[in-house]
Amino acid sequence: MAAATNKQQLLTQSLPLLQKKFPGTAGPEKRTVLDEVVFAVLREAATTAQAEAAFTHLMRSFYDWNEMRVSTIQEIADALPGLPGAGEKARRIVGLLQEVFEERYSFDLNDIAKKGLKQGAKQLARYKAGVNDFVVAWVTQRSFAGHAIPLDAPTIRVLQRLGILEGDIDDLEATRASIEHFIPKAKGVEFTELYIELALAICTETHPDCQHCPLKADCPTGQEILAKAKADAKAAKPKSR
Ligand code: SF4
Known part of the structure:
Protein backbone atom coordinates (compact mmCIF):
# COMPACT_ATOMS: atom_id res chain seq x y z
CA MET A 1 0.00 0.00 0.00
CA ALA A 2 1.59 3.31 -1.10
CA ALA A 3 1.90 6.00 1.59
CA ALA A 4 0.28 9.41 1.03
CA THR A 5 3.62 11.13 0.30
CA ASN A 6 4.47 8.43 -2.25
CA LYS A 7 1.11 8.86 -3.90
CA GLN A 8 1.59 12.60 -4.09
CA GLN A 9 5.09 12.12 -5.48
CA LEU A 10 3.86 9.61 -8.05
CA LEU A 11 1.14 11.99 -9.23
CA THR A 12 3.54 14.94 -9.39
CA GLN A 13 6.12 12.97 -11.34
CA SER A 14 3.54 11.53 -13.70
CA LEU A 15 2.46 14.86 -15.19
CA PRO A 16 5.67 15.77 -17.10
CA LEU A 17 5.94 12.15 -18.32
CA LEU A 18 2.38 12.23 -19.60
CA GLN A 19 2.84 15.71 -21.06
CA LYS A 20 5.70 14.30 -23.15
CA LYS A 21 3.53 11.41 -24.35
CA PHE A 22 0.47 13.58 -25.06
CA PRO A 23 1.85 16.99 -26.06
CA GLY A 24 -0.53 19.80 -26.89
CA THR A 25 -3.42 18.36 -24.91
CA ALA A 26 -6.23 20.89 -25.04
CA GLY A 27 -6.57 23.50 -22.32
CA PRO A 28 -9.78 25.03 -21.04
CA GLU A 29 -12.07 27.00 -23.33
CA LYS A 30 -14.39 29.74 -22.10
CA ARG A 31 -18.00 28.71 -22.23
CA THR A 32 -21.26 29.84 -20.63
CA VAL A 33 -22.27 27.83 -17.57
CA LEU A 34 -24.95 25.85 -19.43
CA ASP A 35 -22.56 25.18 -22.31
CA GLU A 36 -20.01 23.94 -19.77
CA VAL A 37 -22.53 21.67 -18.06
CA VAL A 38 -23.53 20.11 -21.38
CA PHE A 39 -19.87 19.87 -22.39
CA ALA A 40 -19.08 18.08 -19.12
CA VAL A 41 -21.81 15.51 -19.82
CA LEU A 42 -20.20 14.85 -23.22
CA ARG A 43 -16.67 14.84 -21.81
CA GLU A 44 -17.24 12.19 -19.13
CA ALA A 45 -15.27 9.05 -20.12
CA ALA A 46 -14.26 10.73 -23.39
CA THR A 47 -11.26 12.82 -24.40
CA THR A 48 -11.58 16.57 -24.72
CA ALA A 49 -11.04 16.28 -28.48
CA GLN A 50 -13.97 13.80 -28.72
CA ALA A 51 -16.16 16.02 -26.54
CA GLU A 52 -15.30 19.14 -28.54
CA ALA A 53 -16.16 17.43 -31.83
CA ALA A 54 -19.43 16.16 -30.34
CA PHE A 55 -20.31 19.55 -28.85
CA THR A 56 -19.71 21.36 -32.15
CA HIS A 57 -21.79 18.78 -34.03
CA LEU A 58 -24.58 18.98 -31.46
CA MET A 59 -24.77 22.78 -31.57
CA ARG A 60 -24.85 22.75 -35.38
CA SER A 61 -27.59 20.13 -35.46
CA PHE A 62 -30.19 22.14 -33.51
CA TYR A 63 -31.43 25.69 -33.79
CA ASP A 64 -31.25 26.37 -30.03
CA TRP A 65 -31.46 24.76 -26.58
CA ASN A 66 -35.23 24.69 -26.72
CA GLU A 67 -35.28 22.73 -29.96
CA MET A 68 -32.88 20.31 -28.30
CA ARG A 69 -35.11 20.07 -25.22
CA VAL A 70 -38.16 19.02 -27.25
CA SER A 71 -36.24 16.57 -29.45
CA THR A 72 -36.16 12.84 -28.88
CA ILE A 73 -33.25 11.18 -27.14
CA GLN A 74 -32.52 9.34 -30.38
CA GLU A 75 -32.30 12.62 -32.31
CA ILE A 76 -29.81 13.99 -29.79
CA ALA A 77 -27.81 10.74 -29.80
CA ASP A 78 -27.67 10.87 -33.60
CA ALA A 79 -26.03 14.31 -33.29
CA LEU A 80 -23.21 12.80 -31.22
CA PRO A 81 -21.59 10.40 -33.69
CA GLY A 82 -18.62 8.46 -32.39
CA LEU A 83 -18.98 9.69 -28.81
CA PRO A 84 -18.67 6.99 -26.11
CA GLY A 85 -22.01 6.53 -24.29
CA ALA A 86 -23.89 8.80 -26.73
CA GLY A 87 -27.35 7.34 -25.95
CA GLU A 88 -27.09 7.79 -22.19
CA LYS A 89 -25.52 11.23 -22.59
CA ALA A 90 -28.36 12.26 -24.91
CA ARG A 91 -30.87 11.18 -22.26
CA ARG A 92 -29.08 13.25 -19.63
CA ILE A 93 -28.93 16.33 -21.89
CA VAL A 94 -32.67 16.24 -22.63
CA GLY A 95 -33.42 15.74 -18.91
CA LEU A 96 -31.10 18.57 -17.92
CA LEU A 97 -32.61 21.03 -20.42
CA GLN A 98 -36.09 20.09 -19.26
CA GLU A 99 -35.19 20.68 -15.60
CA VAL A 100 -33.49 24.00 -16.34
CA PHE A 101 -36.42 25.17 -18.46
CA GLU A 102 -39.04 24.16 -15.90
CA GLU A 103 -37.19 26.03 -13.18
CA ARG A 104 -36.16 29.15 -15.10
CA TYR A 105 -38.17 29.41 -18.34
CA SER A 106 -34.79 30.19 -19.90
CA PHE A 107 -31.47 28.46 -20.51
CA ASP A 108 -29.21 30.88 -18.72
CA LEU A 109 -27.28 29.46 -15.75
CA ASN A 110 -24.59 32.13 -15.59
CA ASP A 111 -25.84 33.53 -12.27
CA ILE A 112 -24.74 30.26 -10.60
CA ALA A 113 -21.08 31.19 -11.25
CA LYS A 114 -21.52 34.22 -8.98
CA LYS A 115 -22.85 32.29 -6.01
CA GLY A 116 -19.52 31.10 -4.63
CA LEU A 117 -18.05 27.63 -4.99
CA LYS A 118 -20.08 25.70 -2.43
CA GLN A 119 -23.40 27.30 -3.23
CA GLY A 120 -22.76 27.09 -6.98
CA ALA A 121 -21.93 23.39 -6.77
CA LYS A 122 -25.00 22.78 -4.62
CA GLN A 123 -27.26 24.55 -7.10
CA LEU A 124 -25.86 22.63 -10.05
CA ALA A 125 -26.33 19.31 -8.25
CA ARG A 126 -30.07 20.02 -8.11
CA TYR A 127 -30.36 19.29 -11.86
CA LYS A 128 -30.24 15.59 -11.14
CA ALA A 129 -31.27 14.35 -14.59
CA GLY A 130 -28.05 15.56 -16.19
CA VAL A 131 -25.67 16.54 -13.43
CA ASN A 132 -23.57 14.07 -11.47
CA ASP A 133 -20.41 14.43 -9.38
CA PHE A 134 -18.21 14.53 -12.49
CA VAL A 135 -20.22 17.41 -13.97
CA VAL A 136 -20.23 19.39 -10.70
CA ALA A 137 -16.46 19.01 -10.36
CA TRP A 138 -15.85 19.82 -14.04
CA VAL A 139 -17.91 23.01 -13.94
CA THR A 140 -16.34 23.99 -10.60
CA GLN A 141 -12.90 23.61 -12.20
CA ARG A 142 -13.70 25.29 -15.52
CA SER A 143 -16.43 27.88 -14.88
CA PHE A 144 -16.04 28.70 -11.20
CA ALA A 145 -12.18 28.60 -11.14
CA GLY A 146 -12.35 26.37 -8.07
CA HIS A 147 -10.16 23.47 -7.06
CA ALA A 148 -11.98 20.34 -8.13
CA ILE A 149 -10.79 17.24 -9.96
CA PRO A 150 -13.56 15.58 -11.98
CA LEU A 151 -13.16 11.81 -11.82
CA ASP A 152 -14.80 9.60 -14.41
CA ALA A 153 -14.61 5.81 -14.60
CA PRO A 154 -11.56 5.62 -16.92
CA THR A 155 -9.58 8.07 -14.75
CA ILE A 156 -10.49 6.11 -11.61
CA ARG A 157 -9.38 2.90 -13.32
CA VAL A 158 -5.90 4.35 -13.95
CA LEU A 159 -5.62 5.69 -10.40
CA GLN A 160 -6.56 2.27 -9.03
CA ARG A 161 -4.03 0.50 -11.22
CA LEU A 162 -1.36 2.93 -10.08
CA GLY A 163 -2.24 2.17 -6.45
CA ALA A 201 -5.20 5.57 -25.34
CA ILE A 202 -2.99 3.26 -23.27
CA CYS A 203 -4.46 2.13 -19.95
CA THR A 204 -7.61 0.78 -21.58
CA GLU A 205 -10.11 -1.32 -19.68
CA THR A 206 -9.35 -4.71 -21.20
CA HIS A 207 -5.89 -4.41 -22.79
CA PRO A 208 -3.62 -1.92 -21.05
CA ASP A 209 -0.54 -1.36 -23.18
CA CYS A 210 1.88 -1.24 -20.24
CA GLN A 211 4.89 -1.70 -22.49
CA HIS A 212 4.30 1.74 -23.99
CA CYS A 213 3.07 3.46 -20.84
CA PRO A 214 5.24 6.31 -19.54
CA LEU A 215 4.23 5.40 -15.96
CA LYS A 216 5.16 1.71 -16.10
CA ALA A 217 8.22 2.07 -13.85
CA ASP A 218 6.06 3.21 -10.93
CA CYS A 219 2.89 1.25 -11.60
CA PRO A 220 2.40 -1.94 -9.56
CA THR A 221 -0.26 -3.26 -11.95
CA GLY A 222 1.95 -2.54 -14.94
CA GLN A 223 4.88 -4.32 -13.33
CA GLU A 224 2.69 -7.36 -12.69
CA ILE A 225 1.31 -7.39 -16.23
CA LEU A 226 4.77 -7.03 -17.79
CA ALA A 227 6.28 -9.73 -15.56
CA LYS A 228 3.46 -12.11 -16.49
CA ALA A 229 3.87 -11.36 -20.21
CA LYS A 230 7.59 -12.06 -19.91
CA ALA A 231 6.96 -15.34 -18.08
CA ASP A 232 4.32 -16.38 -20.64
CA ALA A 233 6.67 -15.59 -23.53
CA LYS A 234 9.42 -17.62 -21.88
CA ALA A 235 7.09 -20.57 -21.32
CA ALA A 236 5.89 -20.45 -24.93
CA LYS A 237 9.42 -20.52 -26.36
CA PRO A 238 10.24 -23.91 -27.88
CA LYS A 239 12.90 -25.65 -25.79
CA SER A 240 16.16 -26.18 -27.68
CA ARG A 241 17.32 -29.80 -27.83
S1 SF4 B 1 1.66 0.68 -16.56
FE1 SF4 B 1 -0.13 -0.36 -17.44
S2 SF4 B 1 -1.63 -0.56 -15.79
FE2 SF4 B 1 -0.08 0.98 -15.16
S3 SF4 B 1 -0.96 2.96 -15.75
FE3 SF4 B 1 0.35 2.28 -17.42
S4 SF4 B 1 -1.00 1.14 -18.83
FE4 SF4 B 1 -2.07 1.36 -16.86
Whole structure:
Protein backbone atom coordinates (compact mmCIF):
# COMPACT_ATOMS: atom_id res chain seq x y z
CA MET A 1 0.00 0.00 0.00
CA ALA A 2 1.59 3.31 -1.10
CA ALA A 3 1.90 6.00 1.59
CA ALA A 4 0.28 9.41 1.03
CA THR A 5 3.62 11.13 0.30
CA ASN A 6 4.47 8.43 -2.25
CA LYS A 7 1.11 8.86 -3.90
CA GLN A 8 1.59 12.60 -4.09
CA GLN A 9 5.09 12.12 -5.48
CA LEU A 10 3.86 9.61 -8.05
CA LEU A 11 1.14 11.99 -9.23
CA THR A 12 3.54 14.94 -9.39
CA GLN A 13 6.12 12.97 -11.34
CA SER A 14 3.54 11.53 -13.70
CA LEU A 15 2.46 14.86 -15.19
CA PRO A 16 5.67 15.77 -17.10
CA LEU A 17 5.94 12.15 -18.32
CA LEU A 18 2.38 12.23 -19.60
CA GLN A 19 2.84 15.71 -21.06
CA LYS A 20 5.70 14.30 -23.15
CA LYS A 21 3.53 11.41 -24.35
CA PHE A 22 0.47 13.58 -25.06
CA PRO A 23 1.85 16.99 -26.06
CA GLY A 24 -0.53 19.80 -26.89
CA THR A 25 -3.42 18.36 -24.91
CA ALA A 26 -6.23 20.89 -25.04
CA GLY A 27 -6.57 23.50 -22.32
CA PRO A 28 -9.78 25.03 -21.04
CA GLU A 29 -12.07 27.00 -23.33
CA LYS A 30 -14.39 29.74 -22.10
CA ARG A 31 -18.00 28.71 -22.23
CA THR A 32 -21.26 29.84 -20.63
CA VAL A 33 -22.27 27.83 -17.57
CA LEU A 34 -24.95 25.85 -19.43
CA ASP A 35 -22.56 25.18 -22.31
CA GLU A 36 -20.01 23.94 -19.77
CA VAL A 37 -22.53 21.67 -18.06
CA VAL A 38 -23.53 20.11 -21.38
CA PHE A 39 -19.87 19.87 -22.39
CA ALA A 40 -19.08 18.08 -19.12
CA VAL A 41 -21.81 15.51 -19.82
CA LEU A 42 -20.20 14.85 -23.22
CA ARG A 43 -16.67 14.84 -21.81
CA GLU A 44 -17.24 12.19 -19.13
CA ALA A 45 -15.27 9.05 -20.12
CA ALA A 46 -14.26 10.73 -23.39
CA THR A 47 -11.26 12.82 -24.40
CA THR A 48 -11.58 16.57 -24.72
CA ALA A 49 -11.04 16.28 -28.48
CA GLN A 50 -13.97 13.80 -28.72
CA ALA A 51 -16.16 16.02 -26.54
CA GLU A 52 -15.30 19.14 -28.54
CA ALA A 53 -16.16 17.43 -31.83
CA ALA A 54 -19.43 16.16 -30.34
CA PHE A 55 -20.31 19.55 -28.85
CA THR A 56 -19.71 21.36 -32.15
CA HIS A 57 -21.79 18.78 -34.03
CA LEU A 58 -24.58 18.98 -31.46
CA MET A 59 -24.77 22.78 -31.57
CA ARG A 60 -24.85 22.75 -35.38
CA SER A 61 -27.59 20.13 -35.46
CA PHE A 62 -30.19 22.14 -33.51
CA TYR A 63 -31.43 25.69 -33.79
CA ASP A 64 -31.25 26.37 -30.03
CA TRP A 65 -31.46 24.76 -26.58
CA ASN A 66 -35.23 24.69 -26.72
CA GLU A 67 -35.28 22.73 -29.96
CA MET A 68 -32.88 20.31 -28.30
CA ARG A 69 -35.11 20.07 -25.22
CA VAL A 70 -38.16 19.02 -27.25
CA SER A 71 -36.24 16.57 -29.45
CA THR A 72 -36.16 12.84 -28.88
CA ILE A 73 -33.25 11.18 -27.14
CA GLN A 74 -32.52 9.34 -30.38
CA GLU A 75 -32.30 12.62 -32.31
CA ILE A 76 -29.81 13.99 -29.79
CA ALA A 77 -27.81 10.74 -29.80
CA ASP A 78 -27.67 10.87 -33.60
CA ALA A 79 -26.03 14.31 -33.29
CA LEU A 80 -23.21 12.80 -31.22
CA PRO A 81 -21.59 10.40 -33.69
CA GLY A 82 -18.62 8.46 -32.39
CA LEU A 83 -18.98 9.69 -28.81
CA PRO A 84 -18.67 6.99 -26.11
CA GLY A 85 -22.01 6.53 -24.29
CA ALA A 86 -23.89 8.80 -26.73
CA GLY A 87 -27.35 7.34 -25.95
CA GLU A 88 -27.09 7.79 -22.19
CA LYS A 89 -25.52 11.23 -22.59
CA ALA A 90 -28.36 12.26 -24.91
CA ARG A 91 -30.87 11.18 -22.26
CA ARG A 92 -29.08 13.25 -19.63
CA ILE A 93 -28.93 16.33 -21.89
CA VAL A 94 -32.67 16.24 -22.63
CA GLY A 95 -33.42 15.74 -18.91
CA LEU A 96 -31.10 18.57 -17.92
CA LEU A 97 -32.61 21.03 -20.42
CA GLN A 98 -36.09 20.09 -19.26
CA GLU A 99 -35.19 20.68 -15.60
CA VAL A 100 -33.49 24.00 -16.34
CA PHE A 101 -36.42 25.17 -18.46
CA GLU A 102 -39.04 24.16 -15.90
CA GLU A 103 -37.19 26.03 -13.18
CA ARG A 104 -36.16 29.15 -15.10
CA TYR A 105 -38.17 29.41 -18.34
CA SER A 106 -34.79 30.19 -19.90
CA PHE A 107 -31.47 28.46 -20.51
CA ASP A 108 -29.21 30.88 -18.72
CA LEU A 109 -27.28 29.46 -15.75
CA ASN A 110 -24.59 32.13 -15.59
CA ASP A 111 -25.84 33.53 -12.27
CA ILE A 112 -24.74 30.26 -10.60
CA ALA A 113 -21.08 31.19 -11.25
CA LYS A 114 -21.52 34.22 -8.98
CA LYS A 115 -22.85 32.29 -6.01
CA GLY A 116 -19.52 31.10 -4.63
CA LEU A 117 -18.05 27.63 -4.99
CA LYS A 118 -20.08 25.70 -2.43
CA GLN A 119 -23.40 27.30 -3.23
CA GLY A 120 -22.76 27.09 -6.98
CA ALA A 121 -21.93 23.39 -6.77
CA LYS A 122 -25.00 22.78 -4.62
CA GLN A 123 -27.26 24.55 -7.10
CA LEU A 124 -25.86 22.63 -10.05
CA ALA A 125 -26.33 19.31 -8.25
CA ARG A 126 -30.07 20.02 -8.11
CA TYR A 127 -30.36 19.29 -11.86
CA LYS A 128 -30.24 15.59 -11.14
CA ALA A 129 -31.27 14.35 -14.59
CA GLY A 130 -28.05 15.56 -16.19
CA VAL A 131 -25.67 16.54 -13.43
CA ASN A 132 -23.57 14.07 -11.47
CA ASP A 133 -20.41 14.43 -9.38
CA PHE A 134 -18.21 14.53 -12.49
CA VAL A 135 -20.22 17.41 -13.97
CA VAL A 136 -20.23 19.39 -10.70
CA ALA A 137 -16.46 19.01 -10.36
CA TRP A 138 -15.85 19.82 -14.04
CA VAL A 139 -17.91 23.01 -13.94
CA THR A 140 -16.34 23.99 -10.60
CA GLN A 141 -12.90 23.61 -12.20
CA ARG A 142 -13.70 25.29 -15.52
CA SER A 143 -16.43 27.88 -14.88
CA PHE A 144 -16.04 28.70 -11.20
CA ALA A 145 -12.18 28.60 -11.14
CA GLY A 146 -12.35 26.37 -8.07
CA HIS A 147 -10.16 23.47 -7.06
CA ALA A 148 -11.98 20.34 -8.13
CA ILE A 149 -10.79 17.24 -9.96
CA PRO A 150 -13.56 15.58 -11.98
CA LEU A 151 -13.16 11.81 -11.82
CA ASP A 152 -14.80 9.60 -14.41
CA ALA A 153 -14.61 5.81 -14.60
CA PRO A 154 -11.56 5.62 -16.92
CA THR A 155 -9.58 8.07 -14.75
CA ILE A 156 -10.49 6.11 -11.61
CA ARG A 157 -9.38 2.90 -13.32
CA VAL A 158 -5.90 4.35 -13.95
CA LEU A 159 -5.62 5.69 -10.40
CA GLN A 160 -6.56 2.27 -9.03
CA ARG A 161 -4.03 0.50 -11.22
CA LEU A 162 -1.36 2.93 -10.08
CA GLY A 163 -2.24 2.17 -6.45
CA ILE A 164 -3.23 5.79 -5.78
CA LEU A 165 -6.82 4.79 -5.11
CA GLU A 166 -7.33 1.62 -3.11
CA GLY A 167 -10.35 -0.56 -2.51
CA ASP A 168 -13.87 0.04 -3.81
CA ILE A 169 -15.13 3.52 -4.50
CA ASP A 170 -18.17 3.83 -2.23
CA ASP A 171 -18.15 7.59 -1.85
CA LEU A 172 -17.11 9.40 -5.02
CA GLU A 173 -17.09 12.81 -3.36
CA ALA A 174 -14.69 11.60 -0.64
CA THR A 175 -12.50 9.90 -3.26
CA ARG A 176 -12.39 13.12 -5.24
CA ALA A 177 -11.45 15.07 -2.11
CA SER A 178 -8.49 12.73 -1.53
CA ILE A 179 -7.21 13.28 -5.08
CA GLU A 180 -7.78 17.05 -4.80
CA HIS A 181 -5.57 16.93 -1.71
CA PHE A 182 -2.69 15.48 -3.77
CA ILE A 183 -2.98 17.70 -6.86
CA PRO A 184 -2.36 21.44 -6.49
CA LYS A 185 -5.03 23.69 -7.97
CA ALA A 186 -2.64 25.02 -10.64
CA LYS A 187 -2.20 21.45 -11.96
CA GLY A 188 -5.88 20.46 -11.85
CA VAL A 189 -6.70 21.04 -15.52
CA GLU A 190 -3.44 19.40 -16.66
CA PHE A 191 -4.14 16.32 -14.53
CA THR A 192 -7.72 16.08 -15.78
CA GLU A 193 -6.66 16.28 -19.43
CA LEU A 194 -3.63 14.01 -19.29
CA TYR A 195 -5.14 11.18 -17.24
CA ILE A 196 -8.11 10.75 -19.57
CA GLU A 197 -5.71 10.59 -22.53
CA LEU A 198 -3.72 7.89 -20.74
CA ALA A 199 -6.87 6.00 -19.75
CA LEU A 200 -8.36 5.91 -23.24
CA ALA A 201 -5.20 5.57 -25.34
CA ILE A 202 -2.99 3.26 -23.27
CA CYS A 203 -4.46 2.13 -19.95
CA THR A 204 -7.61 0.78 -21.58
CA GLU A 205 -10.11 -1.32 -19.68
CA THR A 206 -9.35 -4.71 -21.20
CA HIS A 207 -5.89 -4.41 -22.79
CA PRO A 208 -3.62 -1.92 -21.05
CA ASP A 209 -0.54 -1.36 -23.18
CA CYS A 210 1.88 -1.24 -20.24
CA GLN A 211 4.89 -1.70 -22.49
CA HIS A 212 4.30 1.74 -23.99
CA CYS A 213 3.07 3.46 -20.84
CA PRO A 214 5.24 6.31 -19.54
CA LEU A 215 4.23 5.40 -15.96
CA LYS A 216 5.16 1.71 -16.10
CA ALA A 217 8.22 2.07 -13.85
CA ASP A 218 6.06 3.21 -10.93
CA CYS A 219 2.89 1.25 -11.60
CA PRO A 220 2.40 -1.94 -9.56
CA THR A 221 -0.26 -3.26 -11.95
CA GLY A 222 1.95 -2.54 -14.94
CA GLN A 223 4.88 -4.32 -13.33
CA GLU A 224 2.69 -7.36 -12.69
CA ILE A 225 1.31 -7.39 -16.23
CA LEU A 226 4.77 -7.03 -17.79
CA ALA A 227 6.28 -9.73 -15.56
CA LYS A 228 3.46 -12.11 -16.49
CA ALA A 229 3.87 -11.36 -20.21
CA LYS A 230 7.59 -12.06 -19.91
CA ALA A 231 6.96 -15.34 -18.08
CA ASP A 232 4.32 -16.38 -20.64
CA ALA A 233 6.67 -15.59 -23.53
CA LYS A 234 9.42 -17.62 -21.88
CA ALA A 235 7.09 -20.57 -21.32
CA ALA A 236 5.89 -20.45 -24.93
CA LYS A 237 9.42 -20.52 -26.36
CA PRO A 238 10.24 -23.91 -27.88
CA LYS A 239 12.90 -25.65 -25.79
CA SER A 240 16.16 -26.18 -27.68
CA ARG A 241 17.32 -29.80 -27.83
S1 SF4 B 1 1.66 0.68 -16.56
FE1 SF4 B 1 -0.13 -0.36 -17.44
S2 SF4 B 1 -1.63 -0.56 -15.79
FE2 SF4 B 1 -0.08 0.98 -15.16
S3 SF4 B 1 -0.96 2.96 -15.75
FE3 SF4 B 1 0.35 2.28 -17.42
S4 SF4 B 1 -1.00 1.14 -18.83
FE4 SF4 B 1 -2.07 1.36 -16.86
